[in-house]
Amino acid sequence: MTSKPYLTGHYTPVTDEITATGLTVEGNLPPELTGRLIRNSHNPKPGITPAHWFKGSGMVHGIRLREGRAEWYRNRWVHTPALDGAPYMTDKGPDLTASTAGTHVIEHGGRLLALCESNLPFELTADLETVGAYDFGGKLTSAMTAHPKEDPATGELHFFASSPFPPFLIHHVASPDGQVLQSQEVPGASAALKHDFAITEHYVVFLEGSVTFDMSEHSGIPYSWSDSQEARIGVMPRGAGGADKVRWFDILPGYGMHFANAYEDANGRIVVEGPTVGREGWQRSWNWWVGAPDRGAEPNSRSRTRRWTVDLTAGRVEEEQIDDLTVEFPTINEAYTGREHRYQYALSFPDDLGIGNHTLVKYDRRTGVRQLLPVGNGQLPSEAVFVQAAGATDEDAGYLLTVVSDLNANASKMLVLDASDLSVPPVATIHLPRRVPAMIHGSWIPDTAA
């Protein structure tokens, strides 16, 4: 029997939980990088073959840095009821605690949370042990997106709950210390799949692409492409009563999995950017995600970065493709979340048109310069997480943190890159005690965040 592509190569799960201390470091690890890089991935237990990549149980991998040393690496499954086989659908409806918890991990209000968009968050200890499902003190009675956004100016956490059944979309805001301040049902939303969203200084931006709820899809993720599903951007003023003023704008068919950022430009227009796939790219990705035979090491999604510019006064949206690389996992300096950013980072995937190896990319949106860092054959870097250098004022003064799966050496390393110039050698390389599988999303949690 052919192994599912998401259980082979870079995606091969690890079979146990380990802790290793005193990691070997090449180069000079900046002392200011004191905290933990924590990343999440789908890592089913041995003997389990999920019907969809995204149904694999979540496993977090952490690397603890302190004042120039790499103190430990550890990996832990997120111990949810689903890890022990509890079903998501029950006689009483969805069990929001039966989560893979395998999409993202963030810190907010002093809590470390592993996220999956169809479930409640799962709280973890600083050492990655599972505490349990977290519902914001009973205030969250629905699922929570895996892509919340923290406003750098207010420290508030914006997030949403999306459901295939009414209410389709609820927007929440939590205070910096994790108290839910506001919850609003958003009118006009549909059952379209909503994975990510964005905030600006004054607005919340939702995307409904051409992928919607489909009960005939039996992989465990009941969504599929639909030509009859209108693709739309929803723009909602922030604050109390904002939901009553939400406006939805038609856009071209497509599906945007992630937003790099959104902001209001000098003319008050809302600019949103992120990689987007068309119908064929979505279908190729989906086929890979459900383990269809005869697929390559990764889907050829041709996921290209688009820009949508929403003119609220004129009531229209302009959109354009702004780059020709197949990219995903867009990141920025999150101090610019919701504000105009100059630099954006992404991971480029090999495709039938362009580059042949996985490549980290840095975009300078002001000059149009695109800098590429190929990592070599058999090597897959994770999403690059930006960490601002202490006292920095330049937007790209800082570090990019990535964990590389190296199939050649059957090993992994964490790279600390100079974000201001990807052409210079890594600032530091941390050798990890095992090959870490390809991962989804993660965060740098500085000690100052606790």
Ligand SMILES: [Fe+2]
């Ligand atoms: Fe995501």
